[in-house]
Amino acid sequence: MNSLFEAASLAAPIWQEAVAHLAWTHLVVAAAYAGAAWLCLLNRHLDRQTQQGLAPWTAATLILVLLAFNTVLCGDVFVTDWLREMARLNGWYAQRRPAQYFAALCAVGVLFWRARRGSGAGPGVDVPAARLSAGLAVLLGLLALRTVSAHGTDAVLTARLLGISLGRWAEVGAIVWVARSALQGLRRH
Numbered sequence: 001m002n003s004l005f006e007a008a009s010l011a012a013p014i015w016q017e018a019v020a021h022l023a024w025t026h027l028v029v030a031a032a033y034a035g036a037a038w039l040c041l042l043n044r045h046l047d048r049q050t051q052q053g054l055a056p057w058t059a060a061t062l063i064l065v066l067l068a069f070n071t072v073l074c075g076d077v078f079v080t081d082w083l084r085e086m087a088r089l090n091g092w093y094a095q096r097r098p099a100q101y102f103a104a105l106c107a108v109g110v111l112f113w114r115a116r117r118g119s120g121a122g123p124g125v126d127v128p129a130a131r132l133s134a135g136l137a138v139l140l141g142l143l144a145l146r147t148v149s150a151h152g153t154d155a156v157l158t159a160r161l162l163g164i165s166l167g168r169w170a171e172v173g174a175i176v177w178v179a180r181s182a183l184q185g186l187r188r189h
Contacts, residue, residue, distance in 0.1 A: 003089045011081035018074040025168060026071050032175045033068035037061050039182035040132070046186065056129040057185070060178065063136055067143070080149045100148050107144035110137065128185035135178035142171055 037060070044057035070076055087093040145157060146167065157167030 003086060007082050007085035007089055010085040011078055014081045015074060015078035018077040022072065022074075025164060029168065029171060029175070030068045030071040032172065032179075033064050033071060036175050036179040036182060037064035037068065039179055039186065040064060043128075043182055043185040056132055057182075060132055060136055060182075063140070064178070067139060070143070076143060076146050080147050083147075084149070103148045104145055107141050107148065110141060128181045128188070131181040131184070132178055135174050135181055138174040138177070139171065142167060142174070 040057045040060040044061060084093070087096050142157075157165060157170075159166045161169060
């Protein structure tokens with residue numbers, strides 16, 4: 001139990017530095033999360049009035065709000081460094097690579113599987129909710145990839161395009177996808 005607290009105290013300075021150096025893009029992304037969460041909350045409210053399924057919109061609202069807070073509080077940075085320090089303190093830091101790449105592979109596999117299923121094709125499928133869940137799967141997959149922090153995935157996610165990281169571009173694209181799905185849900189009412 002002491003190693004949990006010791007790892008947290010070792011990870012805290014890195015996390016504090018990350019929070020202190022937030023860029024304007026973090027605030028824009030957090031605002032985009034908040035806007036998408038608001039659209040999902042509106043869908044939840046309208047679906048409650050018509051007695052339709054509330055679970056997808058409720059879950060999406062909660063997940064998007066948590067991801068917005070994660071963006072401005074750098075929660076994934078803290079968790080990543082805390083896990084790294086736990087590995088060092090417990091003597092398995094040198095053996096972490098296979099676990100990191102296995103976790104990254106699982107995250108990417110789930111991401112692609114869910115994104116394919118979220119196309120909305122098929123009878124009786126709530127298309128906006130199916131697309132919503134695909135967008136959420138991408139966002140949660142990106143969070144998992146950042147948290148796993150394997151060097152190969154970090155190199156891809158942090159590569160720059162027009163001054164913004166590829167990971168951030170993918171995140172914004174997924175937020176737009178979620179917001180678009182929520183707008184489609186609102187058009188049903």
